[in-house]
Amino acid sequence: xxxxxRAWREGGIEALHSTGPANSPTVTDAQFSMLEEELGKGxxxxxxxxxxxxxxxxxTVIRRRLRVSLSVATVWRLLKRHGWSWQAPARxxxxxxxxxxxxxxxxxxxxxxxxxxxVGAGSSSRTRPDSP
Numbered sequence: 001x002x003x004x005x006r007a008w009r010e011g012g013i014e015a016l017h018s019t020g021p022a023n024s025p026t027v028t029d030a031q032f033s034m035l036e037e038e039l040g041k042g043x044x045x046x047x048x049x050x051x052x053x054x055x056x057x058x059x060t061v062i063r064r065r066l067r068v069s070l071s072v073a074t075v076w077r078l079l080k081r082h083g084w085s086w087q088a089p090a091r092x093x094x095x096x097x098x099x100x101x102x103x104x105x106x107x108x109x110x111x112x113x114x115x116x117x118x119v120g121a122g123s124s125s126r127t128r129p130d131s132p
Contacts, residue, residue, distance in 0.1 A: 025068045027078055036082075038065050084086075 007015040027035070038061050043051055046061055059075045062068055070078065 024069060025074075027062070027066065027068060027070075031066050031068070032078070032082055035062060035066065 018020075027071050038046070039053065039058065043053055043057060045069065046057070046064075048057055055072045057068060058070055058079065061071055062075065
């Protein structure tokens with residue numbers, strides 16, 4: 001209260017006008033580049049048990065590495081502003097075996113896809129055989 005009174009005495013009513021939001025922490029472009037490097041190392045490199053990034057985990061990395069304290073909402077806005085999305089992973093899983101995936105698509109998928117029952121007359125009873 002005394003701070004406001006002193007400001008009013010020294011600068012009049014103009015000195016009481018807002019100067020903007022309180023000191024809100026920001027992340028510079030250089031800091032964000034460092035953050036991207038850290039996130040690229042993966043969650044396990046930062047002591048997390050699984051390979052899943054969450055906003056709280058990113059918030060923790062920012063606090064530890066950049067020494068900046070941000071709210072979860074601010075972390076989300078920061079990531080979104082730099083083109084990050086929770087919907088699309090930045091890279092494929094390290095464990096992915098491209099050869100096995102292609103083999104499955106060529107050999108297994110056609111069998112699975114084509115194994116539907118024939119359309120036609122028949123019995124839905126398990127005890128009665130289908131009619132020829």
